[in-house]
Amino acid sequence: MFNANAPKQRLTGEPPMPRSLGRSSFIAIAAVLQFACGTPTSESTSAPRDGQGASTSGQATTQRGSRSDRPAGTAGTTAADPIPSRCGDERDVLLHAYDTQGIPIDLDCADFTKSRGTRSLTFEAIFRVTTQPWALLRDPLLAPSDKWYGLDLLIEAYGAPRVVNSSYRDPVRNKRAGGARRSRHSFGDAADLDNATKSLEEWQRMWTAAEKASADYIEPLSGPCKLNCLHADWRNHDGGYRP
Numbered sequence: 001m002f003n004a005n006a007p008k009q010r011l012t013g014e015p016p017m018p019r020s021l022g023r024s025s026f027i028a029i030a031a032v033l034q035f036a037c038g039t040p041t042s043e044s045t046s047a048p049r050d051g052q053g054a055s056t057s058g059q060a061t062t063q064r065g066s067r068s069d070r071p072a073g074t075a076g077t078t079a080a081d082p083i084p085s086r087c088g089d090e091r092d093v094l095l096h097a098y099d100t101q102g103i104p105i106d107l108d109c110a111d112f113t114k115s116r117g118t119r120s121l122t123f124e125a126i127f128r129v130t131t132q133p134w135a136l137l138r139d140p141l142l143a144p145s146d147k148w149y150g151l152d153l154l155i156e157a158y159g160a161p162r163v164v165n166s167s168y169r170d171p172v173r174n175k176r177a178g179g180a181r182r183s184r185h186s187f188g189d190a191a192d193l194d195n196a197t198k199s200l201e202e203w204q205r206m207w208t209a210a211e212k213a214s215a216d217y218i219e220p221l222s223g224p225c226k227l228n229c230l231h232a233d234w235r236n237h238d239g240g241y242r243p
């Protein structure tokens with residue numbers, strides 16, 4: 001039975017929670033909710049588990065640990081906090097923000113994109129450029145529908161075009177907006193799909209489509225989106241950032 005208040009955790013294999021929830025269930029749900037758009041959570045469960053995402057760790061750590069005399073930018077920083085120059089563009093600011101905010105992710109310049117999309121969505125349709133032009137979009141989000149997961153399959157399962165309200169949120173923008181330090185949006189495997197009618201019916205249809213698209217986490221109605229959008233992410237699927 002569909003339950004709009006039940007967060008989805010595919011890895012546990014548990015069905016949606018029953019409508020009558022005990023105190024322990026409530027605490028469990030509250031803990032799960034911390035993983036989506038909400039508050040910071042533990043590294044072991046929120047960090048990407050894909051091998052590719054961490055494949056550049058040694059190189060990235062070494063390079064980011066060495067500081068350059070030439071700051072690459074000033075957004076989100078102060079004069080006392082020079083930004084190491086690695087990519088020579090806005091990506092240096094982003095990489096620096098991940099470091100300074102202690103977000104557990106290993107990235108390289110090539111992990112960011114200005115153009116990747118899916119078969120049904122262009123880059124611009126997925127990523128609403130705001131503070132800077134680069135996005136981090138993990139393969140599980142962009143997977144072709146014949147992989148049986150991802151955004152394209154969700155839209156295919158829904159059966160009509162969907163507007164992506166938000167996908168990648170860089171740490172600079174995320175912090176400025178007061179977002180969670182480890183939001184899946186900053187890891188690039190989450191999307192908030194617009195609920196055009198703001199109706200429960202449309203939201204439930206998207207929820208069902210997200211489940212068919214094997215989303216690892218589908219935010220319940222009590223999450224930040226409420227009825228305005230549906231958050232789904234593929235945090236536990238393998239896959240890095242490069243095609």
Ligand SMILES: [Zn+2]
Binds near residue numbers: 191192231232
């Ligand atoms: Zn979201």
